[in-house]
Amino acid sequence: MNAYQVVGIITVCMVLFSGVVTFLTAQGVHVLLALLGVYLIAVWSMLSMQRKARASFNVNTDDQRRYLDSHNRQYRARVIDFSSAKR
Numbered sequence: 001m002n003a004y005q006v007v008g009i010i011t012v013c014m015v016l017f018s019g020v021v022t023f024l025t026a027q028g029v030h031v032l033l034a035l036l037g038v039y040l041i042a043v044w045s046m047l048s049m050q051r052k053a054r055a056s057f058n059v060n061t062d063d064q065r066r067y068l069d070s071h072n073r074q075y076r077a078r079v080i081d082f083s084s085a086k087r
Contacts, residue, residue, distance in 0.1 A: 017042070
């Protein structure tokens with residue numbers, strides 16, 4: 001992504017967050033309660049999206065580790081020792 005796109009997305013999210021908090025305070029909700037509520041709903045939605053994405057790609061680290069351990073050494077990733085590399 002372009003840097004301008006990232007800044008634009010952050011700006012849109014910030015404006016949306018402040019707009020919802022402003023709307024809730026205009027309805028009579030205490031400011032701190034509105035901030036906490038909107039924040040917790042945002043965190044909950046991000047965690048649920050992450051959980052759904054993980055489930056859709058079938059990412060199980062334990063299963064992958066067992067699968068890779070069952071193969072020969074040629075399929076495993078090797079660690080490069082950078083201190084012994086010649087310059």
